[in-house]
Amino acid sequence: MxxxxxxxxxxxxxxxxxxxxxxxxxxxxxxxxxxxxxxxxxxxxxxxxxxxxxxxxxxxxxxxxxxxSRKITPFAVELSPRHGFGNGDDDEGGAYVASARVQNRRPSTSDPRVEIRKAAGLVARQLQLDEGARVVTRYQQRFIDDNPWSLQTSFYPMAFVTRGAERLVDAADVEEGVVKYLQSSLGLTQAGYQDLIAARPPDQQESVFFGLPDNASVSLIELSRTVYATTGEPMRFTVTVYPADRNQLYYNIGEVPESRLEVPGPA
Structure with a gap:
């Protein structure tokens, strides 16, 4: 016809x-x-x-x-704490690496880009800071098997640096994890975190980095996480964006055998 x-x-x-x-x-x-x-x-x-x-x-x-289009093998990331809230493995970066190892994938990250900014809007509210207060911003690109997989930006009160957590302003990974570092340098122990998950279209820079179509047919999953210390004060506010065409996000609540999740492996 x-x-x-x-x-x-x-x-x-x-x-x-x-x-x-x-x-x-x-x-x-x-x-x-x-x-x-x-x-x-x-x-x-x-x-x-x-x-x-x-x-x-x-x-x-x-x-x-x-x-x-290149064939994309989805990558599953566990967002629930793996070893209790006080462990360094509960950093988003730690969960990302652990999930990659389980799936026999190869994770890598860019060196962090560090900036000092004025807190405004959502960042100021989540960190319970006055508008205009200074925050340390740490921005990283993350990859799986050399393919762009997520973008992560973490915000910390600048007061943490003046109180002794000086490595937050270093353009290098905190190898032991920020949770453990803040505990050793400031005596702050992570008590828990709150996640907000939303979907939105990518902006131009995100589309270029992830190699997404110009028609915004692929949405981004945006995970906003506010981490709290046992003192009740916010320790960190992190925003991570994941393209929906290559990511699967999951939580394990309670006693769930890891084998219950069928995570895909590389093609």
């Missing part, structure tokens, strides 16, 4: 992608080449490519062409 020719083209391109005839990550033939190959009009070819794009099978890169 002439009216479904675009779908025939789309289905044939999918077969070529699945078989490896058109490798993942490679460029699709141009619109003109597809018109000749399938004896189709320009609009019919564009409809086929649009259908593939909407299903994230191909990605249009302005000025370069249309490319086959």
């Amino acid at each position: 002439a009216g479904s020719k675009w779908r025939t083209i789309a289905d044939d391109l999918i077969k070529k992608i699945d078989s490896g005839e058109i490798p993942r990550g490679s460029q699709l033939p141009t619109e003109l080449e597809l018109q000749v190959e399938y004896d189709a009009s320009r609009n019919t070819v564009r409809d086929a490519i649009k259908w593939l794009t909407q299903r994230q099978l191909v990605l249009a890169q302005p000025g370069r062409g249309t490319f086959v």
